[in-house]
Amino acid sequence: MKFIIAIIKPFKLDEVREALSGLGVAGMTVSEVKGFGRQKGQTEIYRGAEYSTNMLPKVKLEIAASDDMAAQIVETIQQTASTEAIGDGKIFVLDLASAVRIRTGESGEPAL
Numbered sequence: 001m002k003f004i005i006a007i008i009k010p011f012k013l014d015e016v017r018e019a020l021s022g023l024g025v026a027g028m029t030v031s032e033v034k035g036f037g038r039q040k041g042q043t044e045i046y047r048g049a050e051y052s053t054n055m056l057p058k059v060k061l062e063i064a065a066s067d068d069m070a071a072q073i074v075e076t077i078q079q080t081a082s083t084e085a086i087g088d089g090k091i092f093v094l095d096l097a098s099a100v101r102i103r104t105g106e107s108g109e110p111a112l
Helices: 010-023 067-081
Strands: 002-008 029-035 044-046 049-051 056-065 089-095
Touching: 002 010, 002 067, 010 029, 010 056, 010 067, 056 067, 067 089
Parallel strands: none
Antiparallel strands: 002 056, 002 089, 029 056, 044 049
C-alpha cells in the first residue's frame, strides 16, 4: 500500500477530485494549508487578487491506495493539477505499513 500526499493550488482541487473519482479513488482527506517552496513568497494571483506573502495558500490531499493504483493516481494528479507555472506543488509517495477500518476492524488493503 502507498500513502500519497499532494500539495496543489487551491483552484485545482475540484478538477483533481473529479479526475481521481473517475479513476475509482473512493476517498481522500483534504486540508487547507499554507507554505512556500522555491517561489519564497513571490507575488501570486489568488481568486483574482494579486498579493505578496511568504506563506501561500495551498491544498493538501492525502490518499491511501493499493500499490497497483498508486502510479496512476500520481500521474493523474500531476497532469490535472499542472498549470506549468511556479508553485504548482509537489507529490510525495510513502510506503504505508498498515491501515485499519475502525468500524469493521478490517486491516490491510480491504480497509482502504
